[in-house]
Amino acid sequence: MSKSQNGWNAGPKTEIRIVSPKVPGTNVDFPQGVLAGDVETVLMYVAAEFHRTVEPLKDGECWGYFYKNIEGSSELSNHASGTAIDLNAPAHPMGRANTFSAAKVAAIRKILAFCEGVVRWGGDYSGRKDDMHFEINKGASEVARIARKIRALSAPKPPSTPKPPAQPAKLVVDGKLGPATIRRWQQVMGTPVDGKISDPSELVRAVQRLLRSKGHQIDVDGRGIRQDGRYYLTTYALQGYLGTERDGRMSAPVSELVKAIQRRLNTNKF
Template sequence: MTTPPSRRSILRRATFLTAGAAVGSSLLATSAHAAAHPQSAAPTQALDTPHPHTLTGIRSSNGWEMEKIANDHGTIYTRPVPGTPLEGVAVRMGDVETVLVHLIRRFHYEIEELRRGDVIGWRSPETVQRDSPESNQASGTAVQIRPDHHPAGARGAFFPWQLLVVRDILAEIDGVVRWGGDDRRPNESLFSIDVTPGDVRLTQVSDRLRLWQNIPGRGAGSPVDVTAAPRRDTARALELRQRKAV
């Protein structure tokens, strides 16, 4: 008696077959987890006024304030990533969390299954270069996905069909996230919020993602054709814009 395939297996197979039609027969191929005070329960929503002891007064490269600690009366808490085996990822609560968690989930479903420890969110300001994109992790506005497999400074760790999905995800969230693979010194594991605090685009995207959570067939885990002409055109246009912004 055979076991019926899981929903995730079906989704991954559908994504591979769709992307494979466009790219041919491509082969498949720490720092801190935020836990400064793991016993501190996360608030139910983002704090408008974080406790002064969490703040640094220093902004990361994307314009958000770095925080000294996570999980302790600031804006950065370890948040769940539904549908994955991850124990959580430390990110800035609210709109940033919604967008980055969506990205991580699509990566897990469509690019490569993630395991515990594969995603690093917040990092202490003392552990990042403050004038580089990795500083965004210290503000809770960036994540590294499988940094051991995508080392900083190296290019080409993704297969072509995987890159199609990366570009599709970035386009789906309207370019409010930047991929480190497009930076002058590449970091293909890094995904950072690419708008400053208060930018209405971030709110618009997060509102849409939250709405999708209640609509069958939408959101992370839903089959999409990443080779469809309208999606590819949008993804290519965004890629050109973000590459020029280096």
């Protein structure tokens, strides 16, 4: 697959998963969209903080995915991988420097600092400036780390007392994918903990990313782990990962795969 300038997979919308989110806390859409998952989390954080601390975003003036080369180059733009956004584009056009006041630049610097180098601003380009432009500048694991940091901002703060026990109680190995098992799985994977597998699910995405890192060719779409006896590619990959019988199905009400998951979680890793 071809890559955009920052090394992310680029292609038409049939080949990469582009979503069109609303910027959290605004009425502003990104109709062209961004790459789903952690990139979406990070870029929508940048957009939301830009709106809150730099200047209000204008609906219809914010751009995202676009399959094209960098202007004046044969290299694919980071817009072609859904890993770049343009904010209030008409007011901050490519090629014009210093379109933001010093106070606004300072606010932009705070957003960039929070992202720890994972996001690069076009206003920092050494050549032609591109003030409207923000892009992912690191690989998947660094982006995932910042996405977790962002999700933790909205997670409820744990009470300071009483202290949670150092070792969680062992899960019962009963082969049932219930709330206690899901909650522990979410804790171990570092996703939001609610004891439910939503559709799509951050937990499933995290498991899919892990499986992909082990060479299983599956989509990171947050779907495909369900104790309903149906065939899912993600379940098939998970069975390969845990070494249980590979039929792609999580049988109900008792599943050997779920037992293997519970045994693994009782080691406090996955």
